[in-house]
Amino acid sequence: MVKKGKQEKTPKPNFTEDELLLRLKKHYPEPWIDLKFETPFQLLVVTILAAQETDKKVNEISPRFFKIFPDPYSIASATLEEIEECIKSINYYRRKAKLLKDCCKVLVEKFNGEVPDNIDDLVKLPGVGRKTASVILVNAFNKPAIVVDTHVKRVSKRLGLTNSDNPEKIERDLANFFSKENWVYISKALVLFGRYICTARKPKCKECHLSDICPYENKNL
Ligand code: SF4
Numbered sequence: 165m166v167k168k169g170k171q172e173k174t175p176k177p178n179f180t181e182d183e184l185l186l187r188l189k190k191h192y193p194e195p196w197i198d199l200k201f202e203t204p205f206q207l208l209v210v211t212i213l214a215a216q217e218t219d220k221k222v223n224e225i226s227p228r229f230f231k232i233f234p235d236p237y238s239i240a241s242a243t244l245e246e247i248e249e250c251i252k253s254i255n256y257y258r259r260k261a262k263l264l265k266d267c268c269k270v271l272v273e274k275f276n277g278e279v280p281d282n283i284d285d286l287v288k289l290p291g292v293g294r295k296t297a298s299v300i301l302v303n304a305f306n307k308p309a310i311v312v313d314t315h316v317k318r319v320s321k322r323l324g325l326t327n328s329d330n331p332e333k334i335e336r337d338l339a340n341f342f343s344k345e346n347w348v349y350i351s352k353a354l355v356l357f358g359r360y361i362c363t364a365r366k367p368k369c370k371e372c373h374l375s376d377i378c379p380y381e382n383k384n385l
Contacts, residue, residue, distance in 0.1 A: 175324055176324075177379075195355075196352065197303045199222060201304070208289075225254065232246075232250055233247070237272055244258075244262060247261040310347055315355050318358055318362065319354050319362045320337070322380040323374070325341055367380075369383040369385050
């Protein structure tokens with residue numbers, strides 16, 4: 165758990181959790197994740213590949229990748245060149261090939277080839293930070309976690325759910341605002357909402373169901 169700093173201010177949104185959820189569910193009654201996967205292992209791999217790359221591009225190469233590398237053992241025992249060959253159309257493929265190999269070695273050696281379902285063990289894996297760990301918990305295990313990616317950061321600030329740029333503080337502010345039972349939903353929905361509606365440039369405020377409660381000064385109305 166992240167410790168609370170002395171200087172931190174707690175944001176006070178002028179709406180309730182229920183008011184926000186009601187509006188967000190109009191956009192995303194059943195939120196999804198754009199990355200395609202079938203198992204926790206596959207989600208771990210595609211999430212590592214998706215850093216600074218589009219989900220679309222990762223989805224294009226992942227079926228072939230998983231035919232060649234169906235489990236952590238096959239990646240751990242492959243050469244770097246074999247892994248690179250399979251992902252060479254992906255940004256930073258050399259670095260990611262090494263991360264995948266290192267990560268799968270740890271999975272094999274310490275976790276019996278199984279992706280752990282808790283954040284403390286997930287963040288021990290090379291290439292897995294708190295954000296990736298939360299993505300895996302929420303989407304592969306349906307376990308409560310708060311995903312703070314670039315979209316969630318932006319949306320949270322615009323809505324006044326946080327006044328910080330620090331991912332750990334943002335995570336704490338969101339965890340304080342939303343009940344734990346809603347963390348899975350909110351983690352999925354805020355990513356989509358930021359990606360497709362409350363976009364970095366020209367947010368779609370005219371079609372946004374949250375515009376009546378959103379305090380953002382530069383709304384695109
Ligand atoms: S009104 Fe605009 S800025 Fe506010 S949440 Fe909606 S899209 Fe984002």
